[in-house]
Amino acid sequence: MNETASPKEVMAAVIAHGLEDGQWVEVGANLPVPRAGALLGHMTHGPNMTVMIAMTKAYLRDTPVIDEFEFITDVGAMRWAEAYYQHDQLLNNQRHRANGVFFCGGIQIDRYGNSNMIGIGDDYSKLKFRGPGPIGTTNAAAQNGTWHLVTNSHDARVLVDRVDYVSAVGYGRGEPNLRQDLGLPNGGPSSIITPMAVFGFDEETRSARLKSVHAGFTVDDVVANTGFEIIIPSEVPVTDGPTDEELTLLRTRIDAQGALRA
Amino acid sequence: MSGERASKIIEVAEAAAAVDDGMTISIGGFINSGHPMAIVRQLIKDGRRNLTVVGAASSGLETDLLIAAGVASHVISPYVGAEGFAGIGPAFRKAAQDGSLDIFELDEAHFYAGLRASAQRVPYNPWRAGVGTDLPKVNPKLKQYRDPINDELLIAVPAIEIDVCFLHASVSDIYGNVQHNGTRYGDIAMYNAASATYVSVEKVVSPEQIRADPLKTSIPGATGIIRAPFGSHPYSADGYYVPDAEHIKQYLAVATTWLKSGDRTDLDAYIEEYIVGPADHAEYLERIGIRTLLSINEY
Numbered sequence: 001m002n003e004t005a006s007p008k009e010v011m012a013a014v015i016a017h018g019l020e021d022g023q024w025v026e027v028g029a030n031l032p033v034p035r036a037g038a039l040l041g042h043m044t045h046g047p048n049m050t051v052m053i054a055m056t057k058a059y060l061r062d063t064p065v066i067d068e069f070e071f072i073t074d075v076g077a078m079r080w081a082e083a084y085y086q087h088d089q090l091l092n093n094q095r096h097r098a099n100g101v102f103f104c105g106g107i108q109i110d111r112y113g114n115s116n117m118i119g120i121g122d123d124y125s126k127l128k129f130r131g132p133g134p135i136g137t138t139n140a141a142a143q144n145g146t147w148h149l150v151t152n153s154h155d156a157r158v159l160v161d162r163v164d165y166v167s168a169v170g171y172g173r174g175e176p177n178l179r180q181d182l183g184l185p186n187g188g189p190s191s192i193i194t195p196m197a198v199f200g201f202d203e204e205t206r207s208a209r210l211k212s213v214h215a216g217f218t219v220d221d222v223v224a225n226t227g228f229e230i231i232i233p234s235e236v237p238v239t240d241g242p243t244d245e246e247l248t249l250l251r252t253r254i255d256a257q258g259a260l261r262a
Numbered sequence: 263m264s265g266e267r268a269s270k271i272i273e274v275a276e277a278a279a280a281v282d283d284g285m286t287i288s289i290g291g292f293i294n295s296g297h298p299m300a301i302v303r304q305l306i307k308d309g310r311r312n313l314t315v316v317g318a319a320s321s322g323l324e325t326d327l328l329i330a331a332g333v334a335s336h337v338i339s340p341y342v343g344a345e346g347f348a349g350i351g352p353a354f355r356k357a358a359q360d361g362s363l364d365i366f367e368l369d370e371a372h373f374y375a376g377l378r379a380s381a382q383r384v385p386y387n388p389w390r391a392g393v394g395t396d397l398p399k400v401n402p403k404l405k406q407y408r409d410p411i412n413d414e415l416l417i418a419v420p421a422i423e424i425d426v427c428f429l430h431a432s433v434s435d436i437y438g439n440v441q442h443n444g445t446r447y448g449d450i451a452m453y454n455a456a457s458a459t460y461v462s463v464e465k466v467v468s469p470e471q472i473r474a475d476p477l478k479t480s481i482p483g484a485t486g487i488i489r490a491p492f493g494s495h496p497y498s499a500d501g502y503y504v505p506d507a508e509h510i511k512q513y514l515a516v517a518t519t520w521l522k523s524g525d526r527t528d529l530d531a532y533i534e535e536y537i538v539g540p541a542d543h544a545e546y547l548e549r550i551g552i553r554t555l556l557s558i559n560e561y
Contacts, residue, residue, distance in 0.1 A: 030345040030346045055292075055444070055445045055447075056445075070345065070346045071293065071294045071295070071345050071346070071498075071505065072292070072293060072320075072345065073292050073293055073294055073295030073296070073447075073498060073500075075295075075444060075498065075500045075501065075504075078444055078500075078501075081444075084444060084445040084446075085445055086445055086446050086447075086450070087292065087319055087370075087445070087446075087447050087448045088319075088374050088377075088448045088450060088451035091319075091370060091371050091374045092374065092378075094371075094390075118367065118396070118400065119358070124400045125361050126359065126360075126361050127358060127359055128359070129359070130350065130354070130355045130358035130359050131350065132341050132342070132343050132349055132350045133339065133340050133341045133342065133365075133367070134340050134341075134367070134368065134369040134370075134397065135320060135340050135341040135369070135370060136319075136340065136369060136370040136371065137369070138369035138371070138372075138391050138392050138395055138397060139369045139370065139371035139372075139389075139391040139392075141391075142390060142391035142392075142393075143371075143390075143391060165396045165400060166394070166395045166396045167369075167395055167396065167397065168395065169393075169394040169395050172394065178394065179394075182393045182394040182415055183390065183393065183414050183415050183416075184390070184391075184393070184394070185390070
């Protein structure tokens with residue numbers, strides 16, 4: 001573990017370490033952390049990963065420097081396209097998602113892994129803060145074989161006890177077998193990845209349990225900045241951040257423009 | 263033999279005249295690319311009101327602009343924003359928070375299920391994702407139900423029926439055979455769900471050029487074709503130009519002022535300068551300026 005890695009570089013490494021060769025990963029253009037994590041996994045141990053980048057399917061292991069894309073519609077990615085991402089066709093094909101991995105954000109994320117992209121406020125017709133909308137998170141969190149919650153803000157306003165509106169369902173309120181009863185194809189979110197820590201979910205209660213804390217932060221920091229009650233095991237390890245080799249890959253080829261260090 | 267094959271080439275104003283107040287229209291493209299902006303501006307010039315706007319599965323600020331200009335009273339879209347420029351469209355956010363905009367809350371998968379239902383002329387298409395969420399609560403038109411085949415819990419997504427669909431693409435012949443460059447986003451799903459489709463294109467080409475690669479024809483028979491070079495400005499057109507970041511930021515600044523202060527002065531000045539003022543698309547491009555247009559004219 002390199003001590004100089006930034007929190008976002010640590011997050012990217014956590015994502016990369018969780019990916020397996022052969023999986024299908026979509027890389028949103030303006031989500032630098034999941035983008036870097038997916039590309040790092042592809043570079044280090046994913047020669048057979050299907051990487052969707054900026055409306056293309058691409059193979060990028062031979063590419064010296066992968067440009068940063070400001071937009072998912074950036075046609076600069078055309079140079080790598082092995083196939084185009086026709087959005088309606090992609091959504092017509094859910095069968096192939098069983099091998100997919102998804103990273104779900106949220107303006108609120110709760111202790112049971114539910115995400116809210118809709119808005120903040122009790123009265124839906126007069127929201128205090130209108131969110132961007134569900135985008136594709138409702139579906140992607142249901143259909144992909146594996147998914148994680150990711151936030152760049154480890155903040156008690158984001159990590160809440162209960163989201164105001166559930167737009168992507170995690171474990172509900174911890175009811176046993178909720179996802180099976182709803183008929184959802186995957187087993188639920190695997191983790192919540194933040195700039196400070198990684199949470200898993202308790203097998204019994206389905207509530208967030210601290211898995212590791214990034215170097216430079218303490219368990220007390222995590223507790224002070226989290227808006228829900230955390231299950232804290234007796235031993236909390238330091239997060240496995242990027243190796244020296246991974247950090248070099250991130251800084252020279254995947255994130256040369258430095259979005260993760262900003 | 264008698265009769266002559268009709269040209270589909272029309273002016274922007276003729277395409278916009280297909281819309282009456284209260285209709286449902288759709289606007290193709292995706293976030294910062296591929297929106298038929300010459301037509302969007304004409305709808306605002308024409309003073310259309312109370313339109314239901316089916317934005318893209320990820321809409322850009324073209325939908326935000328239609329809200330800001332008072333044209334859109336209902337929006338059907340899973341996202342309205344501009345990615346790195348603005349996570350959420352400012353006019354969308356203001357109107358949603360005021361309660362003055364009716365939003366059909368849904369995921370992009372529901373969006374295509376609804377378009378598919380319209381294309382198939384059935385009342386709804388089923389979808390699995392969304393069960394167990396609050397979407398059916400905040401949008402009662404999405405109904406959770408048990409399917410009659412396997413008794414599984416599903417969401418019934420009502421057909422999204424579109425009166426008039428507006429798209430922007432790369433090329434067409436004069437007969438309405440349209441070819442996109444690169445990806446097509448969700449344009450084809452919108453076309454399939456609509457009663458009429460008008461497409462602005464960067465270039466009208468020969469029938470021979472279309473026939474050289476018929477597999478590339480994405481829309482085999484638009485209702486009307488509008489010649490509109492730079493017709494997606496300030497957004498990109500695949501293979502022609504990149505987004506005009508400065509212009510997009512200019513709109514965002516005036517719309518954000520309206521959001522934060524309620525003062526429309528700058529927003530109205532923007533609409534006057536770039537939409538109401540110019541007599542036509544050519545005069546709009548003159549106001550943008552040849553140097554700006556050349557500076558974005560790559561890829």
